[in-house]
Amino acid sequence: MYVLVINAGSSSLKYQLLDKDTQRLVGKGLCEKVGSEDSFHRHGLDGDERLDTLPLKDHHDAVQAALRALLDPQGGAVKGIEEIAAVGHRVVHGGEHFSASSVIDDEVVARIRECIPLAPLHNPPALTGIEACADLMPHALQVAVFDTAFHQTLPPKAYLYPLPYELYERHRVRTYGFHGTSHRYVAQRAAALLGRPLDELRLITCHLGNGCSVTAVRNGVSVDTSMGFTPLEGLMMGTRCGSIDPAVVTYLIGSLGMGAGQVDDLMNRRSGLLGVSGVSNDLRDVQAAADAGDERAQLACEMYADSVRRHIGQYVFELAGVDAVVLTAGVGENSDRIRQMIFSGLEPLGFLLDGERNRLRGFERVISSEGSPVRILVVPTNEELMIAQDVASLLDA
Numbered sequence: 246m247y248v249l250v251i252n253a254g255s256s257s258l259k260y261q262l263l264d265k266d267t268q269r270l271v272g273k274g275l276c277e278k279v280g281s282e283d284s285f286h287r288h289g290l291d292g293d294e295r296l297d298t299l300p301l302k303d304h305h306d307a308v309q310a311a312l313r314a315l316l317d318p319q320g321g322a323v324k325g326i327e328e329i330a331a332v333g334h335r336v337v338h339g340g341e342h343f344s345a346s347s348v349i350d351d352e353v354v355a356r357i358r359e360c361i362p363l364a365p366l367h368n369p370p371a372l373t374g375i376e377a378c379a380d381l382m383p384h385a386l387q388v389a390v391f392d393t394a395f396h397q398t399l400p401p402k403a404y405l406y407p408l409p410y411e412l413y414e415r416h417r418v419r420t421y422g423f424h425g426t427s428h429r430y431v432a433q434r435a436a437a438l439l440g441r442p443l444d445e446l447r448l449i450t451c452h453l454g455n456g457c458s459v460t461a462v463r464n465g466v467s468v469d470t471s472m473g474f475t476p477l478e479g480l481m482m483g484t485r486c487g488s489i490d491p492a493v494v495t496y497l498i499g500s501l502g503m504g505a506g507q508v509d510d511l512m513n514r515r516s517g518l519l520g521v522s523g524v525s526n527d528l529r530d531v532q533a534a535a536d537a538g539d540e541r542a543q544l545a546c547e548m549y550a551d552s553v554r555r556h557i558g559q560y561v562f563e564l565a566g567v568d569a570v571v572l573t574a575g576v577g578e579n580s581d582r583i584r585q586m587i588f589s590g591l592e593p594l595g596f597l598l599d600g601e602r603n604r605l606r607g608f609e610r611v612i613s614s615e616g617s618p619v620r621i622l623v624v625p626t627n628e629e630l631m632i633a634q635d636v637a638s639l640l641d642a
């Protein structure tokens with residue numbers, strides 16, 4: 246029996262097929278530019294990838310293409326569609342309704358639809374993916390796995406903004422937090438790596454990719470997180486500014502005459518590493534420019550690392566100490582230089598990074614020195630695996 250994991254974006258659809266019991270990856274693929282003339286489908290496991298250019302007018306076509314590849318008699322991963330017992334859908338926003346992954350029924354669909362105003366770019370394609378799978382695989386259990394669910398344990402003092410309370414009551418303006426599936430996964434792996442029960446640990450998990458967020462995890466539960474009402478809050482990111490004085494927004498609108506849409510574009514797509522460096526949103530390019538003497542690129546790297554440090558520092562206080570800091574996603578997993586910058590000078594506080602271990606690549610490991618009071622870990626994230634595990638337990642239940 247297999248579990249299909251679907252991550253539907255506005256013009257893309259990523260999928261992975263995993264064995265339900267062993268969680269072995271047996272197939273994967275990516276449909277891009279869905280809805281445009283030059284859509285394509287890349288599929289197959291590493292080393293055996295194929296590229297089909299074909300018209301995919303919507304997500305229904307994309308799911309169909311995925312199934313065709315997975316069921317291909319020549320080299321497909323499964324023999325019959327009924328072997329796919331369940332589908333796990335990544336859904337960005339579950340609002341306050343979902344604190345765990347849920348089997349999809351009409352009510353769940355309605356709830357996801359209700360959250361569209363909170364995630365206008367993300368929830369609609371997820372719904373389209375759900376509809377397409379329900380149509381093409383009516384036998385399969387459909388499960389929604391929410392980015393926000395892990396953070397539903399935040400206490401009110403952490404999730405409320407100091408705004409008039411009615412804004413929360415009437416419009417649900419509050420912190421939701423995102424990347425929850427990734428934070429949950431790396432927290433679990435960290436406990437396994439440390440050989441200690443998750444429910445006895447104080448962890449700070451740092452998801453540093455194009456989007457960045459830090460979460461304080463006490464006894465396996467998210468108690469605070471840096472992203473807020475939207476994924477714009479918190480750390481400096483690839484193209485997002487993270488937290489800034491909110492009065493900058495009123496200044497841009499009131500004094501510089503910008504519209505709400507322009508401000509949204511500026512803060513979400515033209516800020517962060519890209520905005521400060523003027524070079525790129527990709528940390529590798531910014532670092533290369535910094536190495537070549539570009540001062541703004543150097544400044545952008547320093548601001549980025551500082552932003553992570555400040556959030557870790559905040560959560561050390563909130564948790565009254567920390568057992569381990571966990572780094573994940575593109576930057577967290579791969580950039581020894583940023584990791585070095587994050588922990589540099591923090592030895593008196595008990596963060597002893599081991600230079601040698603920090604330079605190694607590509608697997609779960611401890612990168613702090615033997616005897617470091619706070620352990621520092623690198624854990625490659627695997628949201629698809631976390632989704633498949635949730636789906637498998639719901640299937641078993």
Ligand code: ADP
Pocket residue numbers: 453454455456483526527528529530574575576579580581
């Ligand atoms: P997304 O949030 O889109 O999933 P990723 O988790 O893949 O993003 O992270 C993308 C970021 O990771 C980019 O800024 C990229 O530069 C950075 N990154 C990937 N590999 C390296 C590396 N070897 N050194 C530094 N940065 C890296």
